[in-house]
Amino acid sequence: MIKTDRAARCWEAYTSVNRKFGPLARIGPNELITDDPELIRNMSSARSAYVRGGWYDAARLDPYDDTMASLRDNAAHDKLKAKTASGYAGKENPDLEAGINSQLAGMVDYIHRKYVSSESELRPLDLARMTQYFTLDTITRIAYGKDFGYLDSDSDVFEYIRTTEEIVPQIQLRSDVPWLRKLQLNQLVLKLMGPKATDNVGMGKLMAVAREIVAKRFEPKAEEQQDMLGAFIRHGLTQRQCETEVLFQIIAGSDTTATALRATMLYIITCPYVYQKLVDEIDEAIRAGRVSSPISNNEAKALRYLQAVIYEGLRIHSPFTALLMKQVPPEGDTYHGKFIPGGTCIGHSTWSVMRNKQIFGDDVELFRPERWLNIGPQERATMERTVELVFGYGRWACAGKLVAFMELNKFYVEVRFSAHRKVSGE
Secondary structure (H helix, E strand, C coil), X not given: CHHHHHCCCHHHHHHHHHHHHCCEEEEECCEEEECCHHHHHHHHCCCCCCXXXXXXXXXXXXXXXXXXXXXXXXXXXXXXXXXXXXXXXXXXXXXXXXXXXXXXXXXXXXXXXXXXXXCCCCCCCCHHHHHHHHHHHHHHHHHHCCCCXXXXXXXXXXXXXXXXXXXXXXXXXXXXXXXXXXXXXXXXXXXXXXXXXXXXXXXXXXXXXXXXXXXXXXXXCCCCCCCHHHHHHHCCCCHHXXXXXXXXXXXXCCHHHHHHHHHHHHHHHCCHHHHHHHXXXXXXHHHCCCCCCCCCHHHHHCCHHHHHHHHHHHHHCCCCCCCCCEECCCCCEEECCEEECCCCEEEECHHHHCCCHHHHCXXXXXXXXXXXXXXXXXXXXXXXXXXXXXXXXXXXXXXXXXXXXXXXXXXXXXXXCHHHCCCCCC
């Protein structure tokens, strides 16, 4: 596992294992990996007796306390998720979509202000960096009421990107290697080497940012806010719980969405026929008055080819491919007639799930949005349910799924290319 993680292409190794040894294969003394979507759903369903395995201990960004993403006790996790649900769903944040729209406008302005080339000057845009700026500003805007200003400053505010580029591979390695997890959480090691809010760099610095944001909300005269953090506080999260959730939000709410945006955009601009069909659909919708400016989430859902591109992008390049190990209940479980002892951990082979030929067809290695068109409703529903496993499922489904899809739905419409910026009726 160490060799695989250090190569930074672990998803390829996981896929290779399942292709060679079947939908449930051994990758360690007490660890299995599966690419069976039904088994993944069964493990993650709301009434499942499975629990999160020790793999999740390394998911603590602030190593001193759990977040919703690392809690292993089912009851404690469910209680915390219930308290945060309305915040993520936008039920207590009437400004949710408007907040995303404002960041989209800021991103378009950022492109025009700094990266529109002329005959005399070439201004190349780093799309990878821009998508991170956009998703970071978006999550901070809708979660805390004000963006951190990544797009305005065109810089890595708080050195978040540099820190995550350093820290995330370490988290991946510790998650997959049990003895490294134990070392990470050793109290003596944490005391001597653990991140601290007084640090000037690294995770400690980000912990300090989270604490500062939360501390202002818990001041005696602080006004109640209609944003995610405000909803968390209203539903009973403590100051310490808010600190750890804020830190997790900044990373989970930006990095994976940025990965999905830039990967799908790469496929769009390198597949001329896909690009042309997508632009044609958007332009026709604008002319027909079916798309406002900026596009609403519901309007985007009605654009069939756009939805095909979004789902195909998530399928061909899953933004999150970690193992997410679940632990078999003490009484054990049975899979296709084979007994699995209690305590065994089973990981997700997400990359391989998205290449299931029975679900997606024989050309699974090809980026082809047309596979989502002209099919029956049942077949499409099966494909959508499978792709949405990139957000987890059931008890452990990603709380920010709604926000992520809203960003995806809007991004490709608003970021169009100069030749197509204006059409009749726009």
